[in-house]
Amino acid sequence: MxxxxxxxxxxxxxxxxxxxxxxxxxxxxxxxxxxxxxxxxxxxxxxxxxxxxxxxxxxxxxxxxxxxxxxxxxxNHAARYAVGVHLDHGVMTYALTNLGGVAVARIARPGAGAAEPAVVVARIAAEIATLIDSVGVERGRVLGVGLVFPRPLGGPLGPALEHATGLPVVLDNDATAAALGEQWTGGFGTATAAAALYLGTGIGAGLVINGITYRGPSGNAGDIGHVSVQADGPPCWCGAQGCVEAVAGPAAVVAQARADRTLAAATGLAESAKRASVATDFAAISRAARRGEQRALALLERSARYVATATRGLAAIMDLDVLVLTGPGFAVAGSVYLPIVRRELHGYAVDVRLSRSAATASAIGAAALALESELVPLSHGLRLPERLDSFSESAG
Amino acid sequence: MxxxxxxxxxxxxxxxxxxxxxxxxxxxxxxxxxxxxxxxxxxxxxxxxxxxxxxxxxxxxxxxxxxxxxxxxxxNHAARYAVGVHLDHGVMTYALTNLGGVAVARIARPGAGAAEPAVVVARIAAEIATLIDSVGVERGRVLGVGLVFPRPLGGPLGPALEHATGLPVVLDNDATAAALGEQWTGGFGTATAAAALYLGTGIGAGLVINGITYRGPSGNAGDIGHVSVQADGPPCWCGAQGCVEAVAGPAAVVAQARADRTLAAATGLAESAKRASVATDFAAISRAARRGEQRALALLERSARYVATATRGLAAIMDLDVLVLTGPGFAVAGSVYLPIVRRELHGYAVDVRLSRSAATASAIGAAALALESELVPLSHGLRLPERLDSFSESAG
Structure with a gap:
């Protein structure tokens, strides 16, 4: 010590x-x-x-x-509020929570696509204003904004958004925010070592140890997407081989579905000449699986087996007692993944469940992040979210 | 929170x-x-x-x-002492450390083999007495005994050893003890997220977060041996597939060497009619590799690649900043594994190094465990080593 x-x-x-x-x-x-x-x-x-x-x-x-x-x-739940913004490739999700972390308003809007950062910031600021006004909360009671996004994105938007909203902005990645959302909404119960397994465009995990978000020294803890499930497998963009995100992440699932003509036709992927976002396509495949399309189901089950293997590694290393599946990917395909992950973790003392708010957990967690940042200045020895200046660097 | x-x-x-x-x-x-x-x-x-x-x-x-x-x-370093005992299949290693965690005496003795627990306990008690007397430390200054062993072993010995030595006994696994040993002897420097990767008969990891040993809710954190590196690989005794311990652990390396007649002859494994311990055989293979035996080297390099893959998963999940290779396996083969693990972790901000006391880190850590147990009653919110009663259960 x-x-x-x-x-x-x-x-x-x-x-x-x-x-x-x-x-x-x-x-x-x-x-x-x-x-x-x-x-x-x-x-x-x-x-x-x-x-x-x-x-x-x-x-x-x-x-x-x-x-x-x-x-x-x-x-006094109504004493203060915070805004959470979850910026993903295909969708932007907003939540306004009260001091207890309970969402009092949520909205979803199309993703930013290839828009200029200045345009995106102006849009987010306007949508935040709409969100706050929709429930008549006084501006003065809003403590700040949490802005979260997949690991490689978003850093530079922070300062501009602070300027545009006049509110302090805290940044984090979407998986960590999802974990914080579960923690604040009780999804982790009294767990000692909990993780939110996040399926969005990529795969990530947010870790909570003894009730405290664990981010690691460089803020990249929980990067399960780059756990290899095939040491001799295909190369990942990160330079390594067989990373679960490359083998079985949503983008890989979508690519596999598009490569299968029958399946591409059955899921409607073939028709979308201009490619939709990975999240939209992954949702289409999940809907096809739910209506009994066997090839779609087989594809998701294959993904689930690899995701389960990587998750077993996470559970073994962290000695997890609770694992919550969350994020937009599990919001649409959780029923396929849950039993397969549970089966793989048989023998581990971990309670595996689906989030009750898989689609909005990251936005709620983003708001909780802003609450924590303003209300809980000390981290009890573990790492607090970075402020803008240092985060942009590591998120570069 | x-x-x-x-x-x-x-x-x-x-x-x-x-x-x-x-x-x-x-x-x-x-x-x-x-x-x-x-x-x-x-x-x-x-x-x-x-x-x-x-x-x-x-x-x-x-x-x-x-x-x-x-x-x-x-x-006052000489004010108190503690004994560390590392019980492994092939060897028992003892360390007597002072209050600062510095080893003032170490001895190694043959492993217990298939001896009756009562015989083993009597032997350990006698060897502890020899250790203490060898440097003339007063018995009254010895605070207690830390007894560590590979995960599935050893629990029942604790109470009997307390009785035989008249000293409090704390139990833990060898990988966690190795991490504690590195922590006390400065091997982790000022790391925020550190791990000791332990190669003994199996593969394990001990985790230290912000200077505090992280054991997880069931005491099994850091169980990297059962991280899969081949999701579709060979079955492991644990029931899963492609666990790095099954694919590339010391026992697997020894089995592969024995299956290769040329190599078995070159390493002397063929002659040992009665099989020696995995550790002894692994050391023989390592010596052969060091003297230029290409097949032995290739076997260790193969193992190192898989170990490196699993270790990358550990680094990605924990966001490690320091990783120390330790334990008897790395004491003999560290020069083969180190460059391969370093290459795999290229791109991660983690300092990978060999322990300066790879062969005795677990025994030193076991003594540190006894010091902590007697001197540092609170865990700062993370888990402290279990006392005998609850440990035997989970180690069962």
Missing amino acids: SATTSSKPHASSKAAVLDAIRAAGTISRVGLINATGFTAPTISNLVRKLINEGLVVETGHAESTGGKRRVLLQL | SATTSSKPHASSKAAVLDAIRAAGTISRVGLINATGFTAPTISNLVRKLINEGLVVETGHAESTGGKRRVLLQL
Whole structure:
């Protein structure tokens, strides 16, 4: 253990209390003492500050257990909001969440395609305004924007979006955001080592250890798409061989479907002269599989077997206890992948399930990212999301 | 973030201070305030206690910077000791380390083979006594014993060894212990995400995140041996296909060498009618490769390519910044594996190196485990080694 991991006991105390209240739903001051380890005067003082700032409200009393009845505290969910924007190749998904991370509004819009960055930023800013106005939330209550995207994209948009919206913008990748979304919406339960396996245009994973997002020293943790499932397999764009994304990711599935004339015709892929996005094509293949098209189903099952193999590696390395399948790919094809991943992980003590909000998990997580960034300044020794300046570099 | 990750600011303060002193080598009280975030009176109080217990000594003054000269503190290395025992199929390795984790004595003895557990325990207890007496350390200064072994072995020995030695015994697997050994002996430097890749009879990895050993909820984190490098490859004993241990682990290398008559003759494997241990045979193959035996070298290089592929998956998932190759396998064949692993990880920001104590890292780590267990009761939110009762269950 190095000295840098020693906890600084006071700096994050307000955030820790806020977080304990959020995690508990409702909790008494005595409960907070137990949950945080802080002393009674410290809790009393911090709770008063949080009430004064309007972030926490008193909300009735706990059942009497003979002694003095305890006042319960809860987050004032409507006190603050945050915007999450998930930028993907084919679609942009927006979520407005309250202080508890609950989505109060969501919209989906077509992806940016090849538009100029300036045009994209102006569009995102306008759509954020539409989102906020749609539910009548005061602008002053919106803490910031989380903007997330597949790993190799998006960094340069951050500063321009800060300028265009007048709000702080935090960046991250979509898989990590999806994990944060699951964490905030309870999808990970009380897991110690949880992962969100994300299927979008590519394959990624977001990792949460003891409730804290694990990003790794360069912010690239969970890059399961480049786990090899065929050491002697075909080359990946990354330079290695047999990466699961190259062998069985959505783009590979779409390419395989297009190469099969019968299947391309059956799924409607043959007709789309101008190629749609990978996500759109992958959804078409998934719909075909669901209506009983055997070749489409076989293609997805083949993909699922390789994805399951890579996922077993993830589970073995991280000793996962919960794995949630999420992202737009699993939103349309989760029913094919889930049993195959479960079968491969038989023998591991991991609970594998489909996200209840696979299509919007990254946008909700992006909003949670903005909430965390503004409310929880310390990372308890693990890495917090980078601010714009350092992120753009690594996302280059 | 859940409430359980909120730091309990006071319970581990003594351990945190001790750890900060160990990590720094020498440090002033002011330095400790900066390193731990504790207040001046807290540091003053804790340091007094540590000095009274004989764990810390004052050791001269820092260079004057104009103001009052600061008294430097350091661990009293000879105040306490711990024993590490690494139980492997072919060999038992013992280390006695001081409070700083520095080995003051090491011995290696033949493995237990098929001996009765009671006989093995009696032998280990006797060899521990020999180890301690060999350097004249008082028994009362020995805090405990760390006993480590490959994942599927050893659990039941713990309670009997506690009884036989009169010392507390902590158990763990050899790969995690090797990582702890690297951490304590400085092999990981200032890494944020570090792994010890362990090659013994099998393949494992020990993970250290922000200086803290990461074991995972069931204690099985880092199980890289069962990462598949050939999704459609040969079956592994674990039930899955193409696990790197089955395709390219030391036992597989030995089996391949034995199947090749020319090679079996050239390495002396053909003569050992009664099969030696995998470790012994693997060492013989490595020696043959070093003296220019091309078939032996080719066999190890093949293994190295698959090990490198699995390791790339580990690096991608954990976003490693340091990877140390360690364990008896790399002690004899590290020069073959190192360049191949480095080549595979080209493009990742990870520093790959050979352990400076590959043969004894697990024994040293086992002793460090005993030190941590007795001195550092809190885990800063990550998992601490299990005590006997719960470990035997999962190691069953």
